[in-house]
Amino acid sequence: MSKVNISEAVHYIGCDDHDIDLFESQYLVPDGVSYNSYLIVDEKIAIMDTVDARVTEQWLANLEQEMEHRFPGRQPDYLVVSHLEPDHAANIQRVCEKYPELKVVSNAKTFAMLPQFFTLDFSARKVEVREGDTLSLGSHTLHFYLAPMVHWPEVMVTYESAEKILFSADGFGKFGTLDTQEDWDDEARRYYINIVGKYGAPVQALLKKAAALDIRTICPLHGPVLKENLAHYLEKYDIWSSYRPEDEGVTIAYASIHGNTAAAAKELAALLKEKGQEVFLFDLARDDMAKAIEDAFRYDRLVLAAATYDGGLFPCMADFLYHLKLKNFQKRTIGILENGSWAPMAGKLMKEYVEGFKDCVTAEPTVTIKSTLNAASREQLEQLALALAK
Ligand code: FEO
Numbered sequence: 568m569s570k571v572n573i574s575e576a577v578h579y580i581g582c583d584d585h586d587i588d589l590f591e592s593q594y595l596v597p598d599g600v601s602y603n604s605y606l607i608v609d610e611k612i613a614i615m616d617t618v619d620a621r622v623t624e625q626w627l628a629n630l631e632q633e634m635e636h637r638f639p640g641r642q643p644d645y646l647v648v649s650h651l652e653p654d655h656a657a658n659i660q661r662v663c664e665k666y667p668e669l670k671v672v673s674n675a676k677t678f679a680m681l682p683q684f685f686t687l688d689f690s691a692r693k694v695e696v697r698e699g700d701t702l703s704l705g706s707h708t709l710h711f712y713l714a715p716m717v718h719w720p721e722v723m724v725t726y727e728s729a730e731k732i733l734f735s736a737d738g739f740g741k742f743g744t745l746d747t748q749e750d751w752d753d754e755a756r757r758y759y760i761n762i763v764g765k766y767g768a769p770v771q772a773l774l775k776k777a778a779a780l781d782i783r784t785i786c787p788l789h790g791p792v793l794k795e796n797l798a799h800y801l802e803k804y805d806i807w808s809s810y811r812p813e814d815e816g817v818t819i820a821y822a823s824i825h826g827n828t829a830a831a832a833k834e835l836a837a838l839l840k841e842k843g844q845e846v847f848l849f850d851l852a853r854d855d856m857a858k859a860i861e862d863a864f865r866y867d868r869l870v871l872a873a874a875t876y877d878g879g880l881f882p883c884m885a886d887f888l889y890h891l892k893l894k895n896f897q898k899r900t901i902g903i904l905e906n907g908s909w910a911p912m913a914g915k916l917m918k919e920y921v922e923g924f925k926d927c928v929t930a931e932p933t934v935t936i937k938s939t940l941n942a943a944s945r946e947q948l949e950q951l952a953l954a955l956a957k
Contacts, residue, residue, distance in 0.1 A: 571745065571792055573784065574730055576707060578606040578637075579792070580614075580629040582622035583744035590742065591654075594761060594857050598743040598754070602626075602654055603788045605734065606633055606643070607727065610705030613645040613672075615725065615734050616788060617658035626658060627665070642666050645694070645702070647709065648673040649736040650722045651680050655788050660685040663692060670694045672702060674713060676721035696723075712776050714738070716769035718762060724773065731783040737763060738773065739800055741790030752803065755790065757861040759807050764864065764894035770808035774801065810897045812867035816845035817955055820859050821872035821904075822852060822884035827939045828906040831948065832872040834940065835904065838952035851883040860890050868900045868930070868955055871917045875907035880916050888920040897925035902951050904934040911935055930954040 571579035581603035590596045602618035604626060612634075618626040634641065646662060646669055649655070663669050664687070671681075672694040681689055696702065702709040710726040718737045725734040741755040763770060785793040785800065793800055806813050817839050823829035829850065836846045847866065849859035863869050873884035880888075901921050905914030914933045921927055931954055934947040 573605070573732075573786065573792055576608050577727075577730065577732060577786075578608065578633055580604050580606050580626065580633055581745075582618050582625045582629065583746060584619065584621055585744055587621065591762070594742070594757075595855050596742045598747040598749070600742055601745045601789055603786065603790075603792075604629075604655075605786055606630070607704060607707055607709075608638060609707045611644040611703075612638070612641060613647055613702075613704055613709065614643050614662065614669075615647050615786070616649050616655045617646070617662055619654045620657035623658050623661065627661070630662070643669055645670050645672050645704075647725055647734075648677050649724065649734060650719060650788065651677055651684065652719055652737075653684070656684065660687045663687055663689070672696060672709075674711070674721060674723050676715070677723075680721055712773075714769065714773045714776075716766045717773050718766060726780050726782070731781050733777065733780065733782045733785050735785050735787045737788055738770070739785050739787040739790070739793060739804065741787075743790065745791060751791065751793075751800070753861075755800075755803070756807065756813075756865065757857055758789065759804070760861045760864045760894060761857045764807070764860075767808040767810055767895060770804060774805055774808065777801070807864070810864070810895065812899065813865045814845075814867070815957065816847060816866035817868045817870060818847045818849065818859070818862040818866050819870040819872060820849045820851055820863065820884070820887055822874060822881040822887070823850070823872075823906075824874045824876065824881060827936065828872055828874045828904070831904055831906070831934070831936055831940050831944070832870070834945075835870065835872070835934075835948050835952060838949060839956060842952060842956040844956055851887050856883075856887065856890065859887060860894065863891060863896065863899070864894070868902070870902040870904060870951075870955070871921075872904035873906070873913040873917060875905065875911050875913040878910065878912055880913055884913070884917070888917065892920065892923060895925075897927060899924075900928045900930050900955070902930040902934075902955055904936070904948075904951070906936040906938070908938045911937065
């Protein structure tokens with residue numbers, strides 16, 4: 568168990584997963600991920616969420632170690648379920664079977680969905696809470712706030728008022744195990760944009776509820792416990808969930824078959840750099856798609872550069888645009904560069920996507936390359952660089 572010091576009464580019992588290849592079967596996590604779980608020990612003992620099935624035995628050992636070595640003879644009274652997604656909820660039935668008196672605390676949506684995941688009859692254990700309800704553990708009191716669609720409909724967060732701790736479910740989570748030494752921002756952004764990014768409005772609603780609370784510590788379900796400079800994390804969440812660009816810069820995402828579209832994208836990058844712009848290039852066929860999506864959201868300008876393929880878009884660009892649409896991409900300036908040796912179609916198809924994004928402006932002209940750059944397309948490239956430069 569990673570050493571996480573929260574307080575005398577609040578203990579970390581979560582697990583690092585260094586071996587997972589793809590989180591949610593799609594996201595590269597070179598530094599793994601943590602599934603956080605906490606124990607609040609008072610006159611009553613509450614477990615705050617379980618963990619992924621990949622680390623069940625380790626989590627049960629962490630729980631047993633805390634219970635038997637530090638609180639011998641006692642049993643946990645409550646399991647608070649913030650989120651039913653299996654990376655946190657996989658062990659609900661298992662822990663209930665281990666502790667027959669354990670009560671399950673959550674909201675109506677959770678209890679409606681529980682039978683979809685488990686065969687155990689939870690009716691005798693059910694403690695159903697609603698918005699603003701409280702549960703006293705002794706000197707600690709849990710306050711429950713519903714947070715629907717941050718990231719599933721049943722999500723709720725819990726505020727513990729004695730120590731002013733927000734148990735924030737997926738909110739403020741990050742990729743990377745707890746023993747990974749890195750700044751929070753990059754992997755928290757990649758996590759947020761790709762996993763919760765579609766749900767900006769619900770996150771804004773949750774931030775409004777959080778603004779009314781005096782929060783000293785944030786305990787998320789992934790990544791480090793946050794104790795210092797909480798305004799920094801709250802500000803990042805406000806930017807991300809309102810879809811405002813975070814920084815000035817141009818993300819260039821290219822989908823190239825034989826390298827000619829890539830060469831044009833790199834030439835555009837060089838022109839923009841000459842004009843003093845920050846540029847971030849992604850080869851969509853090879854680079855981490857989630858990172859490319861993260862940077863498309865992070866910076867204020869985006870260039871889509873793709874070859875035509877079978878009369879359509881080269882597939883990795885179609886995949887990229889599909890992801891941007893899913894994540895509610897908006898409020899950016901977008902340049903388009905297409906390639907097609909005999910019947911270029913990529914530009915038209917990318918424009919159709921862009922027209923579907925809210926509040927996006929197209930930078931002119933569209934650059935059309937027939938196979939390789941020539942004097943005419945280089946002139947278009949220069950014009951596009953001028954239009955994109957600030
Ligand atoms: Fe970490 Fe939405 O689960």
